[in-house]
Every structure is written in C-alpha cells, then in structure tokens.
Amino acid sequence: MPAISxxxxxxxxxxxxxxxxxxxxWLKRAAPHSLEADDLIQEAYAKLAGLPTISNITHPKAYxxxxxxxxxxxxxxxxxxxxxxxxxxxxxxxxxxxxxTPERILSGRQELERLYRAIARLPTKCRSVFLMRKxxxxxxxxxxxxxxxxxxxxxxxxVRALRMILxxxxxxxxxxxxxxxxxxxxxxxxxxx
Amino acid sequence: MRENAETIDAAAAQWVIRIDRRLTESERAALxxxxxxxxxxxxxxxxxxxxWVYMDRAQVYRAAGELRESRxxxxxxxxxxxxxxxxxxxxxxxxxWAWQGYSRTHFATARGEIRKLNLEDGTRVTLDTLSRxxxxxxxxxxxxxxxxxxxxxxxxxxxxxxxxxxxxNVRVRAVGTAFVVDRRSDASVDVIVTHGTVDVWREAxxxxxxxxxxxxxxxxxxxxxxxxxxxxxxxxxAGAVAWENGVIDLNGRTIQEAAAEFNRYNAxxxxxxxxxxxxxxxxxxxxxxxxVAFVTAAAAMLDAxxxxxxxxxxxxxxxxxxx
Numbered sequence: 001m002p003a004i005s006x007x008x009x010x011x012x013x014x015x016x017x018x019x020x021x022x023x024x025x026w027l028k029r030a031a032p033h034s035l036e037a038d039d040l041i042q043e044a045y046a047k048l049a050g051l052p053t054i055s056n057i058t059h060p061k062a063y064x065x066x067x068x069x070x071x072x073x074x075x076x077x078x079x080x081x082x083x084x085x086x087x088x089x090x091x092x093x094x095x096x097x098x099x100x101t102p103e104r105i106l107s108g109r110q111e112l113e114r115l116y117r118a119i120a121r122l123p124t125k126c127r128s129v130f131l132m133r134k135x136x137x138x139x140x141x142x143x144x145x146x147x148x149x150x151x152x153x154x155x156x157x158x159v160r161a162l163r164m165i166l167x168x169x170x171x172x173x174x175x176x177x178x179x180x181x182x183x184x185x186x187x188x189x190x191x192x193x
Numbered sequence: 194m195r196e197n198a199e200t201i202d203a204a205a206a207q208w209v210i211r212i213d214r215r216l217t218e219s220e221r222a223a224l225x226x227x228x229x230x231x232x233x234x235x236x237x238x239x240x241x242x243x244x245w246v247y248m249d250r251a252q253v254y255r256a257a258g259e260l261r262e263s264r265x266x267x268x269x270x271x272x273x274x275x276x277x278x279x280x281x282x283x284x285x286x287x288x289x290w291a292w293q294g295y296s297r298t299h300f301a302t303a304r305g306e307i308r309k310l311n312l313e314d315g316t317r318v319t320l321d322t323l324s325r326x327x328x329x330x331x332x333x334x335x336x337x338x339x340x341x342x343x344x345x346x347x348x349x350x351x352x353x354x355x356x357x358x359x360x361x362n363v364r365v366r367a368v369g370t371a372f373v374v375d376r377r378s379d380a381s382v383d384v385i386v387t388h389g390t391v392d393v394w395r396e397a398x399x400x401x402x403x404x405x406x407x408x409x410x411x412x413x414x415x416x417x418x419x420x421x422x423x424x425x426x427x428x429x430x431a432g433a434v435a436w437e438n439g440v441i442d443l444n445g446r447t448i449q450e451a452a453a454e455f456n457r458y459n460a461x462x463x464x465x466x467x468x469x470x471x472x473x474x475x476x477x478x479x480x481x482x483x484x485v486a487f488v489t490a491a492a493a494m495l496d497a498x499x500x501x502x503x504x505x506x507x508x509x510x511x512x513x514x515x516x
Contacts, residue, residue, distance in 0.1 A: 048239065
C-alpha cells in the first residue's frame with residue numbers, strides 16, 4: 001500500500017485501534033472543548049504513521065497518550081484564551097493511568113465480539129461484499145461478477161461497510177448499546193465523566 | 194474553511210477500498226496530492242488502513258453463516274443510580290456544617306476558610322477567605338458590617354427591618370435578596386446582586402442618592418464615584434460567586450491575577466518569576482485549596498516549570514520536566 005506500509009497498518013491495528021474508545025473518553029473529559037476528538041485522533045495517527053521506526057516503542061499506550069497530549073498542548077499554546085482547567089488534566093499523566101479501570105480495557109475476546117456486532121449491524125449488501133472480501137478472500141472484481149453488479153457498486157458498498165465499522169471502533173460495547181437507545185446518550189456521558 | 198474530520202474520514206475510507214483493488218497511475222498521483230494538503234488526511238488514511246487490517250481479526254468467525262443473517266441486539270441494563278444516595282448524604286452533611294457557628298456577633302475567617310453562617314432571622318451569610326464581619330440586629334434595622342474581605346448575603350425577608358451592609362463608607366440595603374459585597378480592594382467596593390434588588394449609597398457629609406442595583410448586575414463603588422450598574426452574563430455571575438463552593442473560576446483572568454486569587458486562600462503562595470508568564474488569559478475552574486493543580490497546569494501550558502521553595506511555588510521559564 002502506498003501512504004503507509006502494511007507493517008505500520010498492522011502495528012496500528014494491533015496496538016492503537018483497540019485503545020481508541022478509552023482515548024476518546026479521556027479526550028471528552030480532558031481536552032479543551034474547542035478541540036475536536038476526531039481532529040486530534042487524525043493528527044495522532046498522522047504522527048504515528050510518519051514515525052521513521054516504531055521498533056523503539058515499548059509501551060504503545062503510553063506513547064499514544066504522550067503524542068495526543070503534546071498535540072493538545074501545541075493547540076493550547078497557539079490559542080489566545082484557553083481552558084487551563086483542561087490543562088490540569090493533560091499535565092498529569094498519573095491521573096490518566098489511574099482513570100483506566102480494568103473494565104474499560106477491552107480483552108481480546110471482547111474486541112472480537114465488538115467487531116462481530118459491528119459486522120452484524122451492517123446493511124445486508126454491505127455485509128455480503130465485506131464478508132466475501134474479508135472471509136472468502138475474493139477480489140472486488142470477482143465479487144462484482146458473482147453479484148452481477150458493477151465494480152463501482154461493490155466499491156461503494158465496501159466503502160460504506162468500512163466507514164460504519166470505523167465509526168463503531170470509536171466506542172466500546174457499552175457505548176454502542178447506549179447509542180441504540182439514543183435517549184440514553186446523555187446518561188452515558190454522565191457516567192463516563 | 195477548515196475541512197471537518199468526518200469529510201476527511203469518508204474520503205480516507207474511499208481511498209482504502211481503492212487501494213485494496215489497486216490504484217491506477219492517475220489515482221496514485223491524486224492520492225499523493227490529497228495527502229499532501231493536510232496532515233490530518235495522512236492520519237485519517239492511516240487509521241482507515243489500520244481499521245481495514247483490524248477487521249481481519251473477524252476471520253475467527255469463519256463459521257460466518259450466522260453473521261450473514263443475524264443482527265444482534267443486546268439488552269442494556271441501566272446502572273443502579275447510587276449517585277442520588279450520595280447526593281443526599283452530602284446535602285445532610287452540608288446542612289449540619291452550616292448550622293454551626295450560630296448567633297455570634299463577630300465572625301472572621303482564616304486563610305483558605307470559607308464559612309457559612311446562619312443568622313437569627315434566617316439570613317445566610319457565606320464569608321470568604323480572610324474576611325471579617327460583625328452583626329448588629331436592632332428592632333428597626335439589621336446592620337452588618339463587612340470589615341474586610343468578601344461575603345455573600347442571602348437575606349431573609351423582613352419588610353419592617355431593612356438589611357444594611359456597611360463596607361467602609363458604602364452602604365448596601367436589601368429587603369429580601371442575595372448579593373455579594375467585596376471590599377478586598379482598598380480602592381473600591383464591589384456589589385454583585387444574584388437575586389432581588391439592593392440600593393447602594395455612600396455615607397458622606399452631604400446625602401447622596403442611592404443607586405438601585407437589580408439582579409444579575411454589578412456595581413463598583415470607588416471613593417470618587419458610584420458607577421452605573423453593569424449587566425453580568427450568567428457565566429460571569431456564576432464565576433463571581435463560585436468561591437462560595439470552594440471554587441476559583443478563572444473566567445478570562447490572567448495567570449497573574451489567578452495566582453493572586455489562589456494566594457488569598459493558601460499558605461503555599463504562587464510566585465510568578467517572569468512577568469511575561471503571568472500575562473496569558475485563561476478560563477477554567479479549580480479548587481481554592483489546590484494551588485498545585487493550577488500551577489502545574491499553568492507550567493504545562495506555558496512550557497515553563499514549577500520549582501518548590503519552602504512554602505512557595507515558583508513558576509519560572511524553562512523546560513517542563515517531562516515524566
């Protein structure tokens with residue numbers, strides 16, 4: 001793949017993607033409201049993708065949080081009027097580690113279940129092409145031929161599937177189910193705070 | 194206009210799927226151009242590619258027949274609302290605490306102390322740090338003298354006995370209302386009205402007309418002139434009485450002003466070595482009793498460092514110690 005190497009994508013998949021839900025929760029609490037979590041996370045991935053080597057990173061979680069904190073500090077230093085209260089949160093790594101209670105860290109099994117549910121929720125057509133590509137290892141062209149649709153259509157469904165799953169990877173199981181009952185979102189936010 | 198994260202994520206997902214079926218030469222060039230325009234795009238693409246790889250984990254569910262059909266929906270059980278029990282306990286504890294210190298005529302607070310007083314008529318007074326107050330209730334007036342510092346008054350209604358606060362030569366009269374009188378500064382008396390209405394005037398050789406101050410307004414009286422009341426926003430009002438709950442609200446104050454505020458409450462004083470460090474304005478809320486949290490945050494923000502010297506927390510230029 002251009003842009004980033006497959007090895008780097010795998011490293012990010014193994015070490016960083018599973019940390020996203022907790023990182024987002026922390027950002028919601030700790031980052032200044034003027035900063036969007038999605039922007040910060042894109043910037044963090046850009047930094048991690050741009051590193052010449054990752055072999056020296058022994059603690060990916062600590063490295064990720066350190067990267068995000070630096071990004072926040074850079075933003076804050078550039079702004080005129082800033083929330084120093086949020087700064088207090090960013091400035092103290094110890095507090096951060098304590099806040100990660102065990103149930104918030106997904107086990108490998110929970111991760112699989114989460115992915116399973118994310119796939120199960122996809123619209124039928126998106127799910128079919130996705131499973132043909134990922135499980136049956138069929139090239140997009142072959143999928144198009146078998147389903148008697150254009151390659152463009154297959155591409156469109158796959159993009160949709162990937163986007164929905166990427167969206168789901170932002171949250172954990174608990175967050176998902178709250179979203180299913182949208183009226184509970186506010187309660188979820190309170191519980192997280 | 195800045196491209197939002199969602200738009201970038203959508204484009205990134207599209208690129209990943211195209212990469213998966215192999216890019217044409219022209220697409221390859223288009224991708225390079227797209228990535229070059231904003232570092233966030235590189236990040237979004239990296240994330241989408243990582244997500245794409247991450248999904249390979251789902252191959253564990255190779256018996257995918259089930260997946261092809263099902264849509265799971267699990268019941269979500271709400272957590273037991275323990276929070277309300279805790280709130281009741283806190284309320285009871287606060288009430289007991291407020292009940293103490295009844296019916297004395299002189300009150301004073303030490304550094305860092307914020308004290309709630311219940312006066313005999315039901316009026317509640319919250320006395321801020323380093324403040325002194327004396328109370329004289331007569332049959333015609335309820336007279337309270339703020340000798341130093343700052344106090345919040347929540348005045349019980351008694352039409353027959355006006356409630357009057359003396360602060361130097363400034364007088365504040367209320368019937369049933371809540372307001373703050375602040376005479377921390379030698380040069381002025383600051384009156385902030387949270388509910389109802391008060392009249393403010395100065396005792397002088399020649400009688401002076403009172404200025405009426407309504408709720409959500411603030412009046413600063415100086416020896417020279419009682420100015421017109423100024424409107425406060427809800428946030429400003431909340432900030433002005435935040436100390437009642439042991440909170441310092443740095444609503445747009447400079448680091449220097451904030452440090453002075455913390456120093457009113459704490460024996461550990463914040464010293465700002467370099468004046469340039471003190472000029473940045475900030476927003477945020479801190480516990481009055483936690484100058485360390487504030488000064489640590491300030492140091493991180495300014496890329497400065499904190500040195501401890503006895504009871505002094507010194508904020509000075511220099512690299513932040515990275516942990």
